[in-house]
Amino acid sequence: MGKISESAQRSNPVRAARVITDLDEFLKQTLPRSADSGPKYAQLHAALVQAIESGVVTEGDKLPSEIELTSMTPFSLGTVQKALKALMEDGLVVRKIGAGTIVRQPDERMKQPLHCRFSGPDGVFLPVFPTLVNRQSVDETGPWTSALPENARIVRLDREIRISDAFTMVTRFYVDALAFPFFMEKDFAELHTENFKSLMQKEANIVVAAIDHKLTFIRPDPDIAARIGVAPSDQILKISVVTSITTGEAIYYQEFFIPPNDLDLAIESRLQSKF
Template sequence: MNPSTPDPSEMLDRYARPSMPGVSKYAQLRETLCAAIRGGHWKPGSQLPTERELTRLTGFSLGTVQRALRELSDEGMVVRTQGSGTYVAEGRSAIDAPLHLRFLGREGEPTFLPLYPKVLARERTAERGPWSEWLRQTGADVVRISRRISVFHEFTLFNRFYFNASTFPIIAAAPLSKLDGANLKQLLGSEINMPVTAIRQRLSFVKFPEQAALAADVKPGTRGMLLESAAMAGREPLYFLESFIPPNDRRLDVSSQ
């Protein structure tokens, strides 16, 4: 092996974490690879071991390895090139100034861990729920944006963002590419030229619905935190947010700002 080439077995010894209840094998591997990239084991532009090499090193199946790499690619942490391999991405923008999902960093880390969102779907819905009263819902006038959010490339949460289509027609019709990676709260505030002026939040411990478990890479039936956040701009309701947060060892700041 070239002395300048990172030793993959060293990566496992140093960055592999004990498995957590409810976390799937591919999510465990993804977190190990993320930790190695964040820790500098592989630099931006560096090539990761091949899928078959990772299969041999980890003992996971080829399908598990491929799923973990695909998740990292979707999150923008690596770039996969047909016939060439998988490389650490040169960089990716995080949500700036997170307002609700403020996970505290440890010593040597950012004050609040960076968030990397990926839009899964956008739809108008007539479904009723805890957002309905807050948004004064009448019929199918509410837009729901579903997202996966990678927290520091360490774990993934599922997020549903609700707002009124009539109040924010530009964002309701914007290309999804514009929303991918964006701070939706700031986009809504800028459309009406008003900042968030009041916030209400509620935490509960729930069994994840199937969609949330799938997006957060945890097993069906996993229990975790549900953070419900509602915001006002002046006297007008701005948005309602549901965040399904899987088991993790990070602290979440829910204090008033």
């Protein structure tokens, strides 16, 4: 999901010309209505998002170049570049040297992620696109055993999480199915992009008091290595998380397997709030 094939990137000349014509007409109709609605780059960004969502441009289409968009709109080159960067951060386009700006298949992103807040030099958090890939009962013991209640019926949910176009990471989420049965009852499709903490708030009305993190560098097992695109001999970052409610009882244990990258990661350790 979200990848653009080589053939899709090579739009035929007729289609490419049609994209420019249709988008030019769309922007001429749309931009005047948003002239007083915030920063100029945000106006152009919003118009381009609308063009993608309404089908004026579709997956695989190449957007006009920065210079072409500057001539099509009343905005400067800097404004156009900022709007295109925002589109990329939204996960709606891919920008590649020599290929231009390509519209990608829209992905559903996780809302208000707590543990996956990566940012680049500009400090803007990148969009997070999770996919549930496995759900299973857990019989073996591990750090999750001591973290969760003694008589818990532990289930594990694995997700592959794409951080914008930067990299893919893997998480393993351990929870007591007796206390939170909806993690086993809901369809896979319902859990792909669900914020698990928000789900626990909605279904169980819990209050989180502490989120404790442990960071270690490990060599991943072959399955994790293949999923995140590294060799088993490479070192990666593993983050172990135990989240507890006001009584001190842990409600979930989670592991994050993160490949080497040059992004910043924001980590919340303590809070007193309802998910």
